[in-house]
Every structure is written in C-alpha cells, then in structure tokens.
Amino acid sequence: xxxxxxxxxxxxxxxxxKIRVKPDNTGVVTDGVKHSMNPFCEIxxxxxVKLKEKKFIKEVVAVSCGPQQAxxxxxxxxxxxxDRGIHVEVTGKDYEAMGPLQVSKIMAALAKKEDAQLIILxxxxxxxxxxxxxxxxxxxxxxxxxxxxxxxSLEGDKVKVVxxxxxxxxxxxxxxxxxxxADLRLNTPRYATLPNIMKAKKKKIAKVNPADLGLDMTSRxxxxxxxxxxxxxxxxxxxxxxxxxxxxxxxGTL
Amino acid sequence: xxxxxxxxxxxxxxxxxxxQCRSIKTENTARSAxxxxxxxxxxxxxxEDGVSLGEAVREQHGKDESVHRCCPxxxxxxxxxxxxxxxxxxxxxxxxxxxxxxxxGTGLEGGVSAVEGxxxxxxxxxxxxxxxxxxDFDVTVEPGVTRxxxxxxxxxxxxxxxxDPGADASLCGMAATSASGTNAVRYGTMRENVLNLExxxxxxxxxxxxxxxRRPRKTAAGxxxxxxxxxxxxxxxxITKTTLRLYGIPEATVSAVCSFPSVQAAVDSTVxxxxxxxxxxxxxxxxxxxxxxxxxxxxxxxxxxxxLFLEFHGSEGSLQEQxxxxxxxxxxxxxxxxxxxxxxxxxxxxxxxxxDAWYAxxxxxxxxxxYSTDVCVPLSRLPQILVETKEDLxxxxxxxxxxxxxxxxxxxxxxxxxxxxxxELHRVNLFVERLARRALAMDGTCTGEHxxxxxxxxxxxxxxxxxxxxxxQRLKDAxxxxxxxxxxxxxxxxxx
Numbered sequence: 001x002x003x004x005x006x007x008x009x010x011x012x013x014x015x016x017x018k019i020r021v022k023p024d025n026t027g028v029v030t031d032g033v034k035h036s037m038n039p040f041c042e043i044x045x046x047x048x049v050k051l052k053e054k055k056f057i058k059e060v061v062a063v064s065c066g067p068q069q070a071x072x073x074x075x076x077x078x079x080x081x082x083d084r085g086i087h088v089e090v091t092g093k094d095y096e097a098m099g100p101l102q103v104s105k106i107m108a109a110l111a112k113k114e115d116a117q118l119i120i121l122x123x124x125x126x127x128x129x130x131x132x133x134x135x136x137x138x139x140x141x142x143x144x145x146x147x148x149x150x151x152x153s154l155e156g157d158k159v160k161v162v163x164x165x166x167x168x169x170x171x172x173x174x175x176x177x178x179x180x181x182a183d184l185r186l187n188t189p190r191y192a193t194l195p196n197i198m199k200a201k202k203k204k205i206a207k208v209n210p211a212d213l214g215l216d217m218t219s220r221x222x223x224x225x226x227x228x229x230x231x232x233x234x235x236x237x238x239x240x241x242x243x244x245x246x247x248x249x250x251x252g253t254l
Numbered sequence: 255x256x257x258x259x260x261x262x263x264x265x266x267x268x269x270x271x272x273x274q275c276r277s278i279k280t281e282n283t284a285r286s287a288x289x290x291x292x293x294x295x296x297x298x299x300x301x302e303d304g305v306s307l308g309e310a311v312r313e314q315h316g317k318d319e320s321v322h323r324c325c326p327x328x329x330x331x332x333x334x335x336x337x338x339x340x341x342x343x344x345x346x347x348x349x350x351x352x353x354x355x356x357x358x359g360t361g362l363e364g365g366v367s368a369v370e371g372x373x374x375x376x377x378x379x380x381x382x383x384x385x386x387x388x389x390d391f392d393v394t395v396e397p398g399v400t401r402x403x404x405x406x407x408x409x410x411x412x413x414x415x416x417x418d419p420g421a422d423a424s425l426c427g428m429a430a431t432s433a434s435g436t437n438a439v440r441y442g443t444m445r446e447n448v449l450n451l452e453x454x455x456x457x458x459x460x461x462x463x464x465x466x467x468r469r470p471r472k473t474a475a476g477x478x479x480x481x482x483x484x485x486x487x488x489x490x491x492x493i494t495k496t497t498l499r500l501y502g503i504p505e506a507t508v509s510a511v512c513s514f515p516s517v518q519a520a521v522d523s524t525v526x527x528x529x530x531x532x533x534x535x536x537x538x539x540x541x542x543x544x545x546x547x548x549x550x551x552x553x554x555x556x557x558x559x560x561x562l563f564l565e566f567h568g569s570e571g572s573l574q575e576q577x578x579x580x581x582x583x584x585x586x587x588x589x590x591x592x593x594x595x596x597x598x599x600x601x602x603x604x605x606x607x608x609x610d611a612w613y614a615x616x617x618x619x620x621x622x623x624x625y626s627t628d629v630c631v632p633l634s635r636l637p638q639i640l641v642e643t644k645e646d647l648x649x650x651x652x653x654x655x656x657x658x659x660x661x662x663x664x665x666x667x668x669x670x671x672x673x674x675x676x677x678e679l680h681r682v683n684l685f686v687e688r689l690a691r692r693a694l695a696m697d698g699t700c701t702g703e704h705x706x707x708x709x710x711x712x713x714x715x716x717x718x719x720x721x722x723x724x725x726x727q728r729l730k731d732a733x734x735x736x737x738x739x740x741x742x743x744x745x746x747x748x749x750x
Contacts, residue, residue, distance in 0.1 A: 014407075016403065016406055016407065034407070036409075036410055037410070076410050079412070188598060191409055191412070191414075191503045192409075192410060192411075192412050192503075193412050193502065193503050193504070193505045194412035194413070194502040194503070195502075195505060195569075196412070196505075197411075197412045
C-alpha cells in the first residue's frame with residue numbers, strides 16, 4: 001500500500017459570517033467576505049494527520065479546487081500537518097458552476113494518479129450542504145465508502161468505520177482503498193500555530209488544470225434563483241383562549 | 255458602612271426594585287417630555303429599528319451578571335457606526351440625558367445600571383473585526399465583537415487574544431472595565447494589551463487615544479490617553495474601537511493539578527515557580543471548601559485540601575522542562591498527588607473542578623445566589639489574608655469557597671447567600687467590607703479585576719485617599735462636566 005491519503009479541503013464563506021443574498025438573486029455575496037476552510041474538511045485533515053502521527057499512513061496530500069485563493073486553504077491544511085498540496089485551478093464560470101459531480105471526477109482522477117490508499121473528505125460543505133462528493137467519488141472509483149465517520153481505525157488492509165446514522169451508530173469494516181467522509185464528532189481539529197504556519201510556507205503546492213486530468217467540467221445544473229428565507233413576522237397577542245382558537249382557525253392552522 | 259447600594263438591598267425582592275425603577279420614569283414627567291422630543295431625532299439617525307422603548311428590551315439593558323438590581327434605561331439605542339454614536343451623543347448632551355454604553359452585559363459590578371435613567375447605547379450592531387495585521391500581531395475590533403468571536407476569526411492565523419475573564423465579553427467592554435483573567439500571570443490584563451482606542455466623548459467628539467490608525471508596539475508620545483480610558487467603566491466616553499495586541503497560539507499545552515497540606519505551602523510553591531522563571535500560563539488556587547464543592551458537583555475525588563491548578567504553554571521541549579521544575583517545587587513544599595496531562599481530553603478532565611467552580615459553589619446551597627469578592631494583594635501577603643479570611647468565614651458561619659489567581663495575588667470568595675434572609679445578607683455585607691479593608695491594609699486593592707461600578711465607590715475613596723479621588727473627579731469634570739456619562743459609577747456623588 002502506498003500509505004498516501006488524499007484529503008479534499010474546500011474554501012467556503014466562514015461559518016460566523018452573516019450571509020446576504022445578492023440584490024439580483026443570482027447567489028450570495030462573496031466579495032470582501034471572510035472565507036475559511038469548511039469545518040468538516042478541517043476534521044478530515046485532522047484525522048489524516050492523526051493517522052500519519054500514529055504511523056498508519058505515510059503521506060497526507062491536501063487537494064482544493066478553485067481559483068488562486070484556494071491555495072490559502074491548502075496552506076492551512078499544510079500548517080495542520082499535511083505534507084504537500086495540489087491546487088486544481090478552476091476559475092470563472094466553471095468555478096461558479098462547480099459542484100460535487102465535478103469535484104468527485106477530479107478527486108477520482110487524482111486518486112488514480114497519486115495511487116492513494118484513502119480519500120478523506122468532510123461529509124458536506126457548509127455552503128451548499130450537498131453531502132454528495134464523497135459518495136460520488138467512491139462510485140466513480142468503484143471503491144467502498146465509510147460516510148459520516150465518527151471513528152476510524154486502520155486494521156491491516158481494511159478500515160473499521162463507526163458511522164453516525166439516524167438510528168444510532170453503525171460499525172462497518174471495508175476494504176482499502178476506500179473513501180471516508182468525516183462527521184462532527186470524529187475529532188477536534190488542532191489550531192495552526194505560528195511555527196507550523198511558517199513551516200507550511202516551505203511545503204510544495206502543485207498546480208494542475210482539469211484539462212490536464214482529461215476532465216470536462218460542464219455542469220448539468222443551472223441555478224435559477226436564490227432567495228433569503230422569509231422574514232419572521234411579528235407575533236400577535238390575544239386576550240382570551242377563545243380569541244386564540246378563532247385566530248388559529250382563521251389562518252387554517254386548526 | 256458601604257455607601258451606595260448595600261448587598262442586602264441589592265438582593266432583596268427584585269420585583270419591588272423593578273417597580274421602583276419604573277415609577278422613577280413615570281414620575282419624572284420632565285424627563286418623559288424631553289424623551290418624547292428626542293425620540294424622532296434618535297430615529298432619524300439610527301433608524302426605526304434602532305430605537306427601542308420596549309419594557310423587556312430596557313430591562314435586559316439595565317442589568318448585568320452582578321447582584322445589583324436592574325435599573326432599566328428610558329430608551330435603548332442600537333447605533334451602527336461611530337458617526338451615529340457621535341450624533342446620538344450630541345443629542346443626549348444637548349438635552350442633558352445620561353448615556354450608558356452597553357456591550358454584552360456580562361459585568362459583575364452593576365456598571366450598566368441606569369441609576370438615573372437615561373439612554374442606553376447598545377453597541378452590539380457594530381460587530382466587525384477590522385484591520386488584522388498578522389505580521390504585526392495586532393487587530394482592531396468594534397464593540398460588538400466578543401473575545402470568543404475574535405479568537406474564532408483568528409483561528410487560521412496562528413494568533414489569539416489570550417485575556418480570558420471567563421464570560422464571552424465584548425472586547426471594548428473588557429477595555430472599559432480593565433478586565434483580566436486566569437492567564438494574566440503570563441499574558442497580562444487589558445491594560446497591557448490595548449494599543450489604541452477610538453472613543454466618543456459626551457459632547458460627541460471622536461478621539462483616537464494613540465492617534466488614528468496607529469499601532470506601534472510601544473510609544474512615548476504624549477499623555478497616556480489609552481490607559482486613561484481603559485478601566486473608566488463608561489464614565490469618560492463610549493469606546494467604539496479597540497486595537498489589541500495579539501499573541502501566538504501556544505504550540506502545546508499541559509495542565510497539572512497538585513494538593514497541598516496548607517494554604518502557605520500552596521502559595522509558597524506559586525512564588526517559587528514564578529521566581530524560577532517558569533513562564534506559567536495559569537496558576538489557580540482552590541481552597542478545601544471549593545475542592546469539596548467541586549468533588550460533590552462533578553463527582554471527582556480530589557483530596558480535600560488547598561490545591562493548585564496549573565497550565566503551561568510552550569513548545570514540546572520546553573513544556574517538559576517547565577513541568578519538571580514545577581513538580582520539583584511542589585514536592586519540596588509538601589505537595590502531593592501531582593498529576594499532569596497533555597491531550598485535550600485528559601486536560602479537560604483535570605481542570606473540570608476549576609471550570610465548574612461557580613456552579614459547584616451554587617450547588618452547595620440550592621436556591622441561593624452567589625456574589626464574588628475580588629481583592630488583590632502583593633503575593634507575599636496572600637497566605638496571611640487567605641488564612642484570616644477563612645477564619646472570618648468560619649467564625650461568621652458564611653459559605654464562601656475560595657478560588658484565586660494566585661500568580662497575581664488575586665482571589666475570589668464566592669459568597670453563597672440566601673437572598674431571602676436579611677440577617678445573612680447583612681453578615682455577608684459586613685464580611686465583604688472587612689475583607690476589602692483587610693486587603694487595603696496589606697497594600698492591596700479592593701478590586702483586582704471586576705471594577706468599581708456601583709458597589710465599591712466608598713472603598714475606592716479609602717483605597718485612593720482624598721487627594722487621588724479629587725484628581726479623578728477633576729479628570730471626570732474635564733471630560734464630562736455635566737456628568738452624563740454613566741452617572742453613579744466609580745465616583746461617589748459630590749458633597750454639595
């Protein structure tokens with residue numbers, strides 16, 4: 001086994017930012033807004049680095065798809081302990097239309113090129129909430145998948161994954177190579193400290209194009225419109241229970 | 255006898271006090287008339303949504319986390335930028351309306367009580383992190399940014415703002431009260447970490463205390479206006495921006511716990527650890543009553559004796575050395591049960607007792623309220639004051655577990671008291687006064703971290719002496735001749 005793990009990291013609007021919809025309803029405002037690594041991707045990076053520290057794997061490669069700024073996200077992964085990065089440059093209309101299908105094609109191609117033993121992704125991105133990339137990547141590669149992982153252990157050439165599902169916890173054992181997606185309770189990501197940020201500046205980030213990988217980035221989806229959730233209306237006070245019941249009947253709730 | 259509000263009055267029927275405050279508003283017809291005339295002016299500046307007369311909103315903005323009764327303002331404003339703050343202040347000044355700045359309402363000394371009614375400036379909508387300079391280790395923030403929000407913002411940069419008073423307080427509010435915290439022993443308090451402030455004065459003028467946009471790490475330029483406003487508790491101006499000094503996130507952290515046969519042994523260990531040059535990040539003292547409370551509350555089994563909780567920050571290599579030095583010192587002072595941990599989970603478990611101290615104290619007597627004392631003395635006097643204070647507590651049958659930032663000589667007695675028992679309240683009141691005077695007699699201060707606010711104004715006079723208080727009054731008169739900025743705080747009303 002190559003001992004190499006690919007980790008996908010996505011640059012998204014920071015979780016603490018108040019999202020605003022663009023006046024033309026084509027999307028959300030991203031200019032001048034703080035961006036950072038998707039929180040589930042942070043958990044994925046942390047898990048990969050932990051596996052390396054425990055000597056189960058040899059190399060962690062951080063991958064991000066997007067414009068030049070995606071390199072900042074890769075640098076954060078490097079500061080957390082990834083060994084090198086791959087920036088797949090996607091810009092303009094292609095970037096706006098990029099979704100799980102395109103990213104999973106990229107991850108599958110890179111996995112073959114880099115002879116990866118594992119791909120670890122966040123379970124979903126906090127901007128689109130798709131929760132599809134991990135699953136699509138596994139399908140394209142015909143690899144087993146351990147999604148919503150809250151515990152991962154490597155056992156020889158197999159992986160034991162404890163998954164968080166609606167009914168509780170499900171434990172599965174799958175062959176490698178495999179795709180894993182990280183859920184919230186998998187670990188607590190470390191902070192990037194200054195000395196590690198400095199070391200990360202010396203680590204390599206390779207730049208590639210989807211065309212180099214022989215990939216077509218055309219999207220089959222078109223975003224028609226983006227709207228804010230409806231404003232919460234003021235409540236109405238009533239004097240008696242009878243009033244309340246009649247008001248509820250009026251609006252069809254009762 | 256403490257002038258101003260006594261503890262017993264503070265804790266008496268809240269509803270009764272609320273009614274008192276409400277009637278202040280309606281009886282003061284002159285004030286009501288003035289308010290009506292300015293409301294439209296307020297609205298034209300900060301919008302319809304930016305002005306609130308709602309009872310619930312006013313009550314929320316008239317109290318903090320202290321035991322002082324709620325004194326709601328007459329109106330709450332929500333300005334969105336410093337220009338609005340300035341225009342609103344001008345209107346208040348013209349009509350002689352008191353101005354009370356409000357951050358997160360997490361203070362402990364009644365600093366936001368609108369004792370004379372007036373206009374509360376709630377600054378929560380000014381919530382931007384501006385101007386981060388990673389290479390220079392500084393950042394400027396608006397009043398709506400809390401310390402946890404800032405550290406979350408900074409998490410990718412390798413930097414953090416370490417002053418940690420416990421609550422998730424507004425950073426500008428922390429500047430206004432000169433806040434401190436558990437790691438002041440290594441990183442300092444707000445006084446050492448504020449580089450510049452933007453302040454709106456009562457007449458609406460906007461001043462940059464170190465010059466607009468300036469952020470040198472040190473300066474010798476002119477009077478130290480920055481530190482004049484730090485700790486001024488809203489009585490000199492409204493802080494609308496603060497420029498803060500940042501530090502590198504520690505590479506690694508180790509936590510440790512140790513038990514001691516006596517208070518003296520614990521304090522001696524603290525002094526020696528500091529003298530040995532160990533750059534200890536946190537060193538917290540818990541007395542036996544507190545340890546017992548924590549054992550019961552969190553199902554722990556620490557030895558019920560004075561204990562130290564320590565935290566070390568540094569690189570992997572230096573940490574080992576720090577821990578070894580500290581362990582040797584504690585051993586030589588009769589310390590036992592020295593445990594330490596590196597990984598987050600075990601560290602969390604080791605420090606549980608310290609984190610739960612407030613709730614563990616309250617749990618000792620369900621249904622009671624807690625009030626925290628805040629004296630601070632030179633380190634060498636700490637054993638004596640702790641011993642005398644504990645004797646005082648026992649003699650007067652009071653519940654007061656002690657937790658202290660021993661590295662700074664600062665400790666808190668968490669007085670757990672039944673708010674419905676005036677006799678006990680009275681005993682607590684007298685105890686608190688004796689404690690403050692004990693600290694003053696030992697070259698200390700009646701408030702190490704929490705500020706003067708409403709309840710310590712008389713003690714401030716004793717601590718500073720009449721000449722210093724006079725100087726403070728003259729400064730106050732120079733900045734705010736009509737006493738509109740947060741009246742009733744820090745300085746006692748003048749004898750007229």
